[in-house]
Amino acid sequence: MPKKVDTPSIQKYNRRHFVQISAQGLVGVGIGSFAVSNLSLIGCATENASKKVFGACHHDCPDTCSWEIETQSGQVVSFKGSPSNPYTAGKLCNKMDHFDSEVVFSPHRLLKPLKRVGAKGQAEFKEVSWEEAISDVAKRINTITSEKGGEAILPFSYGGNEGMVQGKAGRSFFKHIGASNLERTICGDAAVAGIEAVNGQSTGIMPEDIVHSRYIVLWGTNTLYSNQHLWPYIEKARAAGAKLVVIDPFVSATAETADVHIQPFPGTDTALALGMINIILSEGLQDQEYIDNYTSGFEELKTHVQKYTPQYVSEITGLEITAIEAFAREYATSKPALIRILIGMEHQSNGSSAFRTIGMLPALTGAWKDLGGGLMHMAYELFGQSLNYSIFDLPEEVSGKKVRSINMVELGKALTDKEMAPSVDALFVYNANPAVTIPNQNLVLAGLKREDLFTVVIEHFMTDTAMYADYVFPATTPFENWDLFTSWATPYININQPAIPPLGAAKPNTEFFRLLAREMGFTEDYLYLEDKSIVQSMLNSDHPYLEGITFDSLEKSGWARLKVPNEWRPHAAGNFNTPSKKCLLYNPDVQPALPDYIAVTQSETDKKSYPLRLLSIKSTRYFLNSSHANITTLRDLEGQPMLDIHELDAKNYGIADGDEVKVFNQRGEVFLKARIKNKVKKGVVCMPQGYWNSLMPKSSSANALTHDLLTDMGGGAAIQDTMVNVMKLA
Numbered sequence: 001m002p003k004k005v006d007t008p009s010i011q012k013y014n015r016r017h018f019v020q021i022s023a024q025g026l027v028g029v030g031i032g033s034f035a036v037s038n039l040s041l042i043g044c045a046t047e048n049a050s051k052k053v054f055g056a057c058h059h060d061c062p063d064t065c066s067w068e069i070e071t072q073s074g075q076v077v078s079f080k081g082s083p084s085n086p087y088t089a090g091k092l093c094n095k096m097d098h099f100d101s102e103v104v105f106s107p108h109r110l111l112k113p114l115k116r117v118g119a120k121g122q123a124e125f126k127e128v129s130w131e132e133a134i135s136d137v138a139k140r141i142n143t144i145t146s147e148k149g150g151e152a153i154l155p156f157s158y159g160g161n162e163g164m165v166q167g168k169a170g171r172s173f174f175k176h177i178g179a180s181n182l183e184r185t186i187c188g189d190a191a192v193a194g195i196e197a198v199n200g201q202s203t204g205i206m207p208e209d210i211v212h213s214r215y216i217v218l219w220g221t222n223t224l225y226s227n228q229h230l231w232p233y234i235e236k237a238r239a240a241g242a243k244l245v246v247i248d249p250f251v252s253a254t255a256e257t258a259d260v261h262i263q264p265f266p267g268t269d270t271a272l273a274l275g276m277i278n279i280i281l282s283e284g285l286q287d288q289e290y291i292d293n294y295t296s297g298f299e300e301l302k303t304h305v306q307k308y309t310p311q312y313v314s315e316i317t318g319l320e321i322t323a324i325e326a327f328a329r330e331y332a333t334s335k336p337a338l339i340r341i342l343i344g345m346e347h348q349s350n351g352s353s354a355f356r357t358i359g360m361l362p363a364l365t366g367a368w369k370d371l372g373g374g375l376m377h378m379a380y381e382l383f384g385q386s387l388n389y390s391i392f393d394l395p396e397e398v399s400g401k402k403v404r405s406i407n408m409v410e411l412g413k414a415l416t417d418k419e420m421a422p423s424v425d426a427l428f429v430y431n432a433n434p435a436v437t438i439p440n441q442n443l444v445l446a447g448l449k450r451e452d453l454f455t456v457v458i459e460h461f462m463t464d465t466a467m468y469a470d471y472v473f474p475a476t477t478p479f480e481n482w483d484l485f486t487s488w489a490t491p492y493i494n495i496n497q498p499a500i501p502p503l504g505a506a507k508p509n510t511e512f513f514r515l516l517a518r519e520m521g522f523t524e525d526y527l528y529l530e531d532k533s534i535v536q537s538m539l540n541s542d543h544p545y546l547e548g549i550t551f552d553s554l555e556k557s558g559w560a561r562l563k564v565p566n567e568w569r570p571h572a573a574g575n576f577n578t579p580s581k582k583c584l585l586y587n588p589d590v591q592p593a594l595p596d597y598i599a600v601t602q603s604e605t606d607k608k609s610y611p612l613r614l615l616s617i618k619s620t621r622y623f624l625n626s627s628h629a630n631i632t633t634l635r636d637l638e639g640q641p642m643l644d645i646h647e648l649d650a651k652n653y654g655i656a657d658g659d660e661v662k663v664f665n666q667r668g669e670v671f672l673k674a675r676i677k678n679k680v681k682k683g684v685v686c687m688p689q690g691y692w693n694s695l696m697p698k699s700s701s702a703n704a705l706t707h708d709l710l711t712d713m714g715g716g717a718a719i720q721d722t723m724v725n726v727m728k729l730a
């Protein structure tokens with residue numbers, strides 16, 4: 001058992017300090033001041049028996065790996081990726097391999113509720129009891145709602161935990177009190193809006209079927225890092241002769257392994273795809289029979305694309321005419337041809353249109369007819385159709401309450417807008433780290449600094465967001481709570497059984513909201529759903545995809561693949577999820593009815609002041625968004641963040657490889673070293689996203705520069721529409 005070390009009750013929770021400590025070997029110092037000799041002993045249960053439980057990774061990652069945990073006398077003795085699940089194939093990933101020691105049993109984990117005693121952002125807290133903290137939070141909510149109404153409260157949660165239980169925690173509570181609605185649109189909504197405008201839904205072909213593909217286009221996705229478990233299937237296809245094309249303005253790790261890397265300027269994919277369509281149609285490479293039977297609006301599209309000549313597209317994208325033509329021809333004539341799209345490319349003001357235009361390609365060439373042909377995108381709709389969500393149903397008077405919506409991308413604006421009525425006076429952050437992950441960071445921080453804002457954060461670690469909280473509550477990890485994991489990109493479902501009791505005073509997100517509801521005197525049953533019963537109830541469904549998949553069966557196997565038909569060719573004969581069942585090449589219900597490339601606009605002065613386009617992308621191998629970026633071992637493996645700059649730009653600025661530089665614009669500045677490896681084209685610079693502000697020079701990371709502009713559709717974040725300047729530091 002951990003020994004409690006006598007320490008002053010007020011502690012400075014500073015990550016820079018932790019990083020140094022951990023580098024020195026973690027000698028008994030850390031959050032909660034536990035001296036730890038055998039980390040896995042913390043909070044261990046009294047039982048002696050050995051136990052094996054199943055679970056899954058909670059991260060916002062397309063892979064949703066299955067895992068197995070063995071305990072002996074309540075101690076974790078083994079933690080590994082499930083060997084039985086063919087997709088996980090016994091391997092987690094470089095980020096999660098040591099999740100047990102690096103997160104669950106980390107000496108830096110938050111294990112006690114904390115109350116702020118210093119200035120906001122100074123991370124000075126004292127430990128308090130759950131009773132005291134919950135009682136104070138309840139009082140504050142009561143005061144705010146009675147003075148200003150429920151809309152003065154904003155929940156801010158995102159994909160930190162993707163579980164049906166811990167991920168959805170608090171939704172009913174906030175509906176009940178009439179809080180502002182958070183539009184959770186920073187990831188995927190723009191992409192899906194684009195694909196839906198054409199196909200009516202975003203489910204494409206299943207991941208394993210990529211082995212049948214012979215022409216694979218990874219369009220704006222860094223599979224090797226962001227979707228690792230798809231890679232072995234791609235390798236199988238390549239071994240059987242498939243050609244791999246990667247389209248990315250950055251020379252990503254994935255692009256480096258491709259047979260062909262097409263490197264357009266950022267945000268120009270709409271033009272590239274419209275140009276491909278023009279070439280395909282003018283050379284008669286389309287599948288006219290498929291088009292006639294299963295699409296609508298062909299004539300409108302044909303006329304529309306004529307202005308996207310190879311010459312014009314070349315000017316927009318910066319690609320050679322011959323490269324554009326060769327790609328269009330190869331794509332249209334190879335079989336089976338697959339385009340894998342995911343999310344990263346959506347973060348452009350034209351992002352949704354790019355997905356929409358790309359979504360038309362397989363209908364024009366008839367690629368959907370072949371097993372392993374078409375589009376591969378999401379899979380979450382399969383769960384939406386098959387699981388039983390009725391346990392989350394709320395009475396009409398609660399679900400129908402009209403409340404204002406606030407887009408998460410505009411958090412900074414929402415917290416600082418003096419005209420907003422009511423102002424946001426209380427913020428509840430969980431499963432998210434907005435101080436690092438939301439654009440226009442300095443505006444977000446200005447909001448979090450407001451003395452009149454009451455901020456509650458539920459977390460595993462003292463994140464850059466938690467530093468600004470009035471109260472921080474310790475959350476459990478999937479090792480300690482029940483959950484059910486669907487997946488946004490695979491057809492696998494996972495149960496998550498707790499392996500050990502909650503460590504310290506940590507509690508599941510759901511328990512936080514049950515305690516708060518009780519303290520506020522609410523009596524409605526829907527506020528007190530038990531975690532395990534949510535899992536059981538959601539699996540209580542007679543949908544064919546869940547045939548034979550029950551709570552009991554998952555308790556035995558851990559995971560299951562939805563019973564989708566074996567030969568999954570969803571649009572071999574049309575069957576799109578649109579009223580006409582056709583693929584909508586022209587869609588009058590969407591504005592504009594046909595997609596167009598729209599250039600980023602900049603004033604003449606800004607063009608001179610900020611001439612470089614900044615990409616800030618998740619090119620980190622060892623972090624998952626900002627998660628794990630505080631873990632010394634993983635930070636050391638990842639290395640320091642670098643600014644990729646083209647040699648001609650570097651020369652122009654007098655920058656040499658390895659020089660310290662300042663990247664800046666109207667919103668902020670970031671300090672890092674330059675790397676001249678020509679991973680970007682002239683005019684573009686690129687830095688990784690995920691590093692914590694507090695661990696960067698002058699406490700500023702990539703989102704200090706990014707724009708909080710919304711995408712063309714879907715309310716997404718046009719994060720990559722950011723212009724900057726660069727300066728060499730003396």
Ligand SMILES: Nc1nc2c(c(=O)[nH]1)N[C@H]1C(S)=C(S)[C@@H](COP(=O)(O)OP(=O)(O)OC[C@H]3O[C@@H](n4cnc5c(=O)[nH]c(N)nc54)[C@H](O)[C@@H]3O)O[C@H]1N2
Nearest residue numbers: 220221222226247250252266267342343344618623624625
């Ligand atoms: N290791 C690791 N894995 C992750 C994550 C992580 O942080 N680290 N994050 C997870 C999350 S939340 C998500 S959403 C997924 C995202 O997974 P992906 O969709 O693969 O997304 P990103 O890595 O954001 O972007 C992929 C690539 O898109 C490129 N890109 C940017 N702009 C454009 C453009 O205009 N056109 C084209 N063609 N390409 C462009 C970027 O250069 C980048 O290499 O990854 C998940 N997996």
Ligand SMILES: Nc1nc2c(c(=O)[nH]1)N[C@H]1C(S)=C(S)[C@@H](COP(=O)(O)OP(=O)(O)OC[C@H]3O[C@@H](n4cnc5c(=O)[nH]c(N)nc54)[C@H](O)[C@@H]3O)O[C@H]1N2
Nearest residue numbers: 158159160161187430431432433437458475625626627689
């Ligand atoms: N510049 C730039 N910004 C980006 C992106 C980009 O490409 N470039 N990508 C965007 C994308 S795609 C995404 S998805 C967002 C991601 O942004 P966020 O959703 O903020 O993701 P994380 O940084 O992983 O933060 C998740 C937090 O949840 C916590 N957490 C994990 N499990 C639990 C739990 O059970 N309970 C509680 N209470 N907390 C838990 C973790 O400790 C972590 O601090 O970032 C976006 N921001």
Ligand code: SF4
Nearest residue numbers: 057061064065093096
């Ligand atoms: S982060 Fe992704 S790849 Fe890694 S274990 Fe989790 S689901 Fe698997």
Ligand SMILES: [Mo]
Nearest residue numbers: 060187188343
């Ligand atoms: Mo994401």
